[in-house]
Amino acid sequence: MQIERRLPRIAVQGLTGCAGELLVILENLGSVLPFVQVASFPFAQSKNDLSDIDIAFVEGSVSQKHDIDSIKEIRARSKWLVAVGNCAVHGCVQSSTCSRYKAKELVEAVYAKDSPIEALDAKPLSSYVNVDVELSGCPIDKNQFLAVLASLLKDHLPYIIDRPVCLECKMRENGCVLIEKNLPCLGPVTAAGCGALCPSFEAACYGCFGPCKDPQLNAMATVLSEKGYNLSDILVRLGTFGIPEQVLSNLDVKR
Amino acid sequence: MGSVYAPVRVSDQSFAFRSVRDEAEIAFEALRTILPPKKFFYPAKETILECDGDEVKEHIEVVEPFAVFGVHPCDLAGLNALDKIFLSTPQDSHYQRRRRAAFIIGLSCLPDKHCFCKAMKADAPGKGYDLFLTDLEDKYFVQVNNQEAFEFILSCKEFMHLASDQDNQGYKKFWNDRDSMFEHNFDSAQLPNLMDLGWDHPLWQELGERCLSCGNCTPVCPTCYCFDMTDVAMFNSEKVEAERQRVWDSCQFSGFAAVAGGENFRPGPVDRLKFWYRHKLHGFEDPIEIPSCVGCGRCTVSCPSGIDDLPGVIRILAGRPQLNLEGEIA
Amino acid sequence: MSNDKEETTKHIIEIPEITRVEGHSAIHVEIKNGEVQNVMLDVFEGTRFFEKIVVGHKYDEIPHITSRVCAICSTGHVLASSFAIEKIFDIRCDEITNTFRKIMHLGMFIESHSTHIYALALPDFLGARDLLDFGSKFKTEFADWTLLRNLGTAIQSIIGGRPFHPVNLHVGGLSHIPAKDKLEALLAELKMAKPVALKTCELLLKFNPPVERTTKPLFMALIPEDGAYGFFGNKVRSSNGFESDIQNYKEYLAEQAVNYSHAKRSTGQGSALFVGAMARLNLFGNLLQGDASAIYKSSPMAQGDNNSIWNNLAQSIEIVHAIDESIILIEKILARYLEAKSLNASHVRVQAGTATGAVECPRGTLYHHYELDTAGTILVADMVTPSAQNSWRIEMDIKEAVMQSSDIHSEQLQNNLETLVRAYDPCNTCATHMVSISYLEV
Amino acid sequence: MSCNALKCDTTPYMVHKAIIRSITNLALDNVLFEVAVSDETILSQCKPGQFFQIYVPGAGEAPISISALSRKDCIEFCVRRVGRVTSALFQLQEGDWIGLRGPFGNGFPVDEMKGSNIIMVAGGLGVAPLRSLWQYLIDNRKDFKDISLVYGMKHSEDILFRNEFRQLILRHDIEVFVAAENINGPAVPSIEFQIGRVTDLLDLAHFDQSYKAALCGPPIMYRFVVDALRKRGLCEQNIYLSLERQMKCGIGRCGHCFIGGHFACKEGPVFSVAKLNFMKEVVECKGASYAD
Numbered sequence A: 001m002q003i004e005r006r007l008p009r010i011a012v013q014g015l016t017g018c019a020g021e022l023l024v025i026l027e028n029l030g031s032v033l034p035f036v037q038v039a040s041f042p043f044a045q046s047k048n049d050l051s052d053i054d055i056a057f058v059e060g061s062v063s064q065k066h067d068i069d070s071i072k073e074i075r076a077r078s079k080w081l082v083a084v085g086n087c088a089v090h091g092c093v094q095s096s097t098c099s100r101y102k103a104k105e106l107v108e109a110v111y112a113k114d115s116p117i118e119a120l121d122a123k124p125l126s127s128y129v130n131v132d133v134e135l136s137g138c139p140i141d142k143n144q145f146l147a148v149l150a151s152l153l154k155d156h157l158p159y160i161i162d163r164p165v166c167l168e169c170k171m172r173e174n175g176c177v178l179i180e181k182n183l184p185c186l187g188p189v190t191a192a193g194c195g196a197l198c199p200s201f202e203a204a205c206y207g208c209f210g211p212c213k214d215p216q217l218n219a220m221a222t223v224l225s226e227k228g229y230n231l232s233d234i235l236v237r238l239g240t241f242g243i244p245e246q247v248l249s250n251l252d253v254k255r
Numbered sequence B: 001m002g003s004v005y006a007p008v009r010v011s012d013q014s015f016a017f018r019s020v021r022d023e024a025e026i027a028f029e030a031l032r033t034i035l036p037p038k039k040f041f042y043p044a045k046e047t048i049l050e051c052d053g054d055e056v057k058e059h060i061e062v063v064e065p066f067a068v069f070g071v072h073p074c075d076l077a078g079l080n081a082l083d084k085i086f087l088s089t090p091q092d093s094h095y096q097r098r099r100r101a102a103f104i105i106g107l108s109c110l111p112d113k114h115c116f117c118k119a120m121k122a123d124a125p126g127k128g129y130d131l132f133l134t135d136l137e138d139k140y141f142v143q144v145n146n147q148e149a150f151e152f153i154l155s156c157k158e159f160m161h162l163a164s165d166q167d168n169q170g171y172k173k174f175w176n177d178r179d180s181m182f183e184h185n186f187d188s189a190q191l192p193n194l195m196d197l198g199w200d201h202p203l204w205q206e207l208g209e210r211c212l213s214c215g216n217c218t219p220v221c222p223t224c225y226c227f228d229m230t231d232v233a234m235f236n237s238e239k240v241e242a243e244r245q246r247v248w249d250s251c252q253f254s255g256f257a258a259v260a261g262g263e264n265f266r267p268g269p270v271d272r273l274k275f276w277y278r279h280k281l282h283g284f285e286d287p288i289e290i291p292s293c294v295g296c297g298r299c300t301v302s303c304p305s306g307i308d309d310l311p312g313v314i315r316i317l318a319g320r321p322q323l324n325l326e327g328e329i330a
Numbered sequence C: 001m002s003n004d005k006e007e008t009t010k011h012i013i014e015i016p017e018i019t020r021v022e023g024h025s026a027i028h029v030e031i032k033n034g035e036v037q038n039v040m041l042d043v044f045e046g047t048r049f050f051e052k053i054v055v056g057h058k059y060d061e062i063p064h065i066t067s068r069v070c071a072i073c074s075t076g077h078v079l080a081s082s083f084a085i086e087k088i089f090d091i092r093c094d095e096i097t098n099t100f101r102k103i104m105h106l107g108m109f110i111e112s113h114s115t116h117i118y119a120l121a122l123p124d125f126l127g128a129r130d131l132l133d134f135g136s137k138f139k140t141e142f143a144d145w146t147l148l149r150n151l152g153t154a155i156q157s158i159i160g161g162r163p164f165h166p167v168n169l170h171v172g173g174l175s176h177i178p179a180k181d182k183l184e185a186l187l188a189e190l191k192m193a194k195p196v197a198l199k200t201c202e203l204l205l206k207f208n209p210p211v212e213r214t215t216k217p218l219f220m221a222l223i224p225e226d227g228a229y230g231f232f233g234n235k236v237r238s239s240n241g242f243e244s245d246i247q248n249y250k251e252y253l254a255e256q257a258v259n260y261s262h263a264k265r266s267t268g269q270g271s272a273l274f275v276g277a278m279a280r281l282n283l284f285g286n287l288l289q290g291d292a293s294a295i296y297k298s299s300p301m302a303q304g305d306n307n308s309i310w311n312n313l314a315q316s317i318e319i320v321h322a323i324d325e326s327i328i329l330i331e332k333i334l335a336r337y338l339e340a341k342s343l344n345a346s347h348v349r350v351q352a353g354t355a356t357g358a359v360e361c362p363r364g365t366l367y368h369h370y371e372l373d374t375a376g377t378i379l380v381a382d383m384v385t386p387s388a389q390n391s392w393r394i395e396m397d398i399k400e401a402v403m404q405s406s407d408i409h410s411e412q413l414q415n416n417l418e419t420l421v422r423a424y425d426p427c428n429t430c431a432t433h434m435v436s437i438s439y440l441e442v
Numbered sequence D: 001m002s003c004n005a006l007k008c009d010t011t012p013y014m015v016h017k018a019i020i021r022s023i024t025n026l027a028l029d030n031v032l033f034e035v036a037v038s039d040e041t042i043l044s045q046c047k048p049g050q051f052f053q054i055y056v057p058g059a060g061e062a063p064i065s066i067s068a069l070s071r072k073d074c075i076e077f078c079v080r081r082v083g084r085v086t087s088a089l090f091q092l093q094e095g096d097w098i099g100l101r102g103p104f105g106n107g108f109p110v111d112e113m114k115g116s117n118i119i120m121v122a123g124g125l126g127v128a129p130l131r132s133l134w135q136y137l138i139d140n141r142k143d144f145k146d147i148s149l150v151y152g153m154k155h156s157e158d159i160l161f162r163n164e165f166r167q168l169i170l171r172h173d174i175e176v177f178v179a180a181e182n183i184n185g186p187a188v189p190s191i192e193f194q195i196g197r198v199t200d201l202l203d204l205a206h207f208d209q210s211y212k213a214a215l216c217g218p219p220i221m222y223r224f225v226v227d228a229l230r231k232r233g234l235c236e237q238n239i240y241l242s243l244e245r246q247m248k249c250g251i252g253r254c255g256h257c258f259i260g261g262h263f264a265c266k267e268g269p270v271f272s273v274a275k276l277n278f279m280k281e282v283v284e285c286k287g288a289s290y291a292d
């Protein structure tokens, strides 16, 4: 008797985000289709079935009650849960703002006083559920995505680089924009993965892959303030793509 | 025919070895490139093994013969150091394969304020080149190091003439003059001792607080060779395969000395920075029994925080009139 | 909900989320005694508060932050915010920089339109269940999409650094001038894609509207700045003859927050607006050149057919335009390549002020408005997205379609509604995302 | 072109394929892999305390100590699941293959230990490499004098090699002590747990300055145990400990295992305390320190 081998079932779901990761995955679906069955991908197909998922990729931050329900459901139904993109891993730009303002204040400012819209502080997935793999990036790098999927298909945890952008910047031999142009490059505290994209375009890294492992924020703020940047501006800049406000407010910058 | 690599300008202040097709592309004025020529032999990322399901095989890169033009004495010394590491037993076939394919053309240079190869005894073209050119303004004085290089010279005889006495004099004058141009001069023989004695110097704390742990200093160093090995799974047309890759690592990254169980033997930038300085100034009981710095000054110019001023650190460790570190950095 | 028990039978019909649109939203149709009372487009994408997110950030960060409103039209957000800030600083970019920006913007149109047409809208017409089904049954069309989309991403990657969320576009200019050989390679790719774009138009010309349109929409779009068909400008015009400077956008686009949705909605001088490809063609189609012009003239749109389903065709015509225009612009740059200059941040004169910038995005006009202090920090920000402008019009279309229908519970109607809504290419990530329908029978 | 030889060496990173013969659960997340090695020379080189790089294709390599040689052609590895490679290893089944490189490093100096009294102190997973040592000592019992084995762990249910310990306890030519900080889980028949840490056990054990000691356990254990041994008069030359470091190559290249200028993979992982005393960084890095 021939038993048909079941292809691993993947799901690609979005919470609150810009659909960037959905787009990256959609555009690279062609090369992985022979290996997986796309069980759910509301962005790309009409019939979706979120049962018995092997690998779920989830984009977006948790920003409303509806998101909490979705992420809990996805978690319960999948073996591997992969947070994709800065929103899902760090909360991205919306979470940095939520730490500067109260959610209610935001609703009132953007919508109307007494608006019935219920907003939560934007949080990464890991604030609500256990996440197996976090792949950051805004947007994620397609090669990293493919490597993560390939590893998970072998049931292995993927290797994801957690070193600073500077390493990739050196590998590409860019002139350092922090040194040569005094631009506020956040490469030293930002996770690699993009291939040092901004410095390769002669611009300052603005941190879109989120913090690298153990970022030296004090030293970063010190270096930038020596270059003439205002300390409070530096802190706002550092916080944009995922360094939590609590961490920044506890910095002890000499100067 | 393989490629020719030579320094080209990549930004206002920086140069890099890139493939060139025309003399006009070459930046003859380049003093130091961002990455040293080690990148040709020990690339930032390379595949070591290939594994498809049941078979594991060595990834054998077919390396076309290539030439590197414009390698300065410190970089030749750096290559010699790497040779000692990678060509000691067991030999690293990946390095070896590339090393054998290369034709290295050295070029003389004049030091700037960051150069201290003289102090590190890496200022003269020693070995490791095929041809070495000394710039005598209107001509080059060519040193030939082996049979292959000699055959090359014979193949372009029409551009060459035998060195005259005057040329020999010119050569000596060039290197003598150059010798007097170095700002930094200290006795490198004392460095291991200085490093040991200065192990608890307050300087480390001061430097560590400014250190970004960005790892810029290690890839640029001609003698840094630490690496990580990772397996990368990938798709091919029918199945998921894996590659074992070797990538440059840096002792400045926080995970470098972490082990399972949450222990990290060098948890902070102070520990890590000191570790790096120890390697550079003291050396290891590894195949290079010399301090593993050739005085190229790359780490100094590529540190965004301005703390890798090796000569400055050495002076402080040596207890010379205390330099204002801030001043040095600015 | 009504408690008028006598005349009503109460039941709610749930229809699964409308998929294949960029985002999450729902449509509620309220029916009382067989009459449609209310149609509510509920965007349930989480709120992201971009107007507040940018406050406190420096001007140079704004394009990169606002790009995150929406991946698909990120280039549009980058440019709209840069235009607004450049107005405040009184910066005028040189012609080559502007040309690069135009090409980049056209790249976004090619990518966005082709993805919408092929991946989101076409499966309906061809009778494919979804994209994956479409991919296996309609291999040629799938390959055409891949080709066009790759072209769009190549343009944006070469000029902007990556397919979306560009890193090379800044207030004041480009930080890096793309290499000449890459631009030359693009030219070749563009020329190759042209026939595919023409084929796409032919394909879409064949599809007939699933439902009739009864009311005439009010179109609005930016008046192209240099007299040729284009997407940048400082004034708008609408199909009723209204014209205004974009700086008065608050007056002519009354924006309201509605209590059933996370997306705000805009009205055009008090009535429902229609923005996007069809609006642009309707207003400025006569400015098109070459093939794009010819196709437009032969289309039902030129004959006055206003059915929103033709928005798909309108997008395909814009792809043809974008390809022709990009070729011209790249050739122009290559001819003067050595004059190209990258941004020197120290030349940006920071000053306080208020201004509005706008661009035509694939889905319609996008407005960014800022107030800066003397240090270049954002004090106040406002953004009006195309989706917010179209939402009322979408609700009206649905109402019309439901009223025309003999059986409001038929699967046919459901499908038609999805098709109709999708034709607007609603991208709710910008205001928000898109769609599930539930009927609420009161 | 410094060399004209035509042939290049083969890569030192080539793995030797070995088949998993058996998999035995020892405790939660701790498994014993018995691996069949066809190459005689590899087997004949193995010494107690050495390690192999174990390769799981697609996941990577991890250094794992030889826990024993068995059935003539097998090596046993006791592995704890902690991360990428070890988790991947746990997915494998009997009959699957893994890659091996090694044996690497210097193990315990059994030749120097000959003719002496020996005390072995294991903490937690540290029992894995020491097992290869005590098996060696027992196989060559006549070459050694008195032998003590002290094994401590956090939770009694985590005890590894419980059957083997039962047998060791029954032997009369080796003194065995087992301690746990907490007693939990079902009782482990015929093994009597002391409550406390290994250092508490040292007070019970009979040994004096004539002993040579072999230690393996977490860094924190070293600090206390070495102190206790010193107090009992053991000479630093005679205290050997096995250090854990990140190791990517095993052949003194990757730089991860540098301690005080030495490659732990080549010169270690077993060092005498006397040698470590002269290695600046070991003392400096608090985590690794046994003497603060």
Ligand SMILES: Cc1cc2nc3c(=O)[nH]c(=O)nc-3n(C[C@H](O)[C@H](O)[C@H](O)COP(=O)(O)OP(=O)(O)OC[C@H]3O[C@@H](n4cnc5c(N)ncnc54)[C@H](O)[C@@H]3O)c2cc1C
Pocket: B254, B255, B256, B258, B259, B260, B261, B262, B263, D051, D060, D061, D062, D063, D064, D065, D066, D077, D078, D079, D080, D081, D082, D083, D084, D085, D086, D087, D125, D128, D129, D243, D244, D245, D246, D247, D269
């Ligand atoms: C000589 C020697 C012998 C050993 N013998 C055994 C043995 O017999 N049995 C056994 O089970 N184990 C043994 N180990 C330990 C074993 O090698 C490690 O547990 C194993 O390498 C973990 O690999 P992994 O890929 O599963 O874990 P990893 O995925 O590498 O992670 C495990 C942990 O290691 C740390 N870590 C590793 N790399 C990094 C990094 N780059 N950055 C930050 N943190 C990092 C982290 O704390 C992480 O939680 C030995 C180690 C050595 C050096």
Ligand code: SF4
Pocket: A165, A166, A167, A169, A170, A174, A175, A176, A177, A178, A179, A185, A186, A187, A188, A196, A199, A205, B214, B216, B304
């Ligand atoms: S440009 Fe930025 S990322 Fe690159 S080396 Fe300099 S600081 Fe690091």
Ligand code: SF4
Pocket: A165, A187, A190, A191, A194, A195, A196, A197, A198, A199, A204, A205, A206, A207, A208, A209, A210, C167
């Ligand atoms: S350099 Fe920084 S901001 Fe730019 S793409 Fe990379 S991580 Fe993002």
Ligand code: SF4
Pocket: B217, B220, B221, B222, B223, B224, B280, B292, B293, B294, B295, B296, B297, B298, B299, B300, B310
């Ligand atoms: S330590 Fe610095 S100066 Fe010395 S060789 Fe390395 S990069 Fe050059």
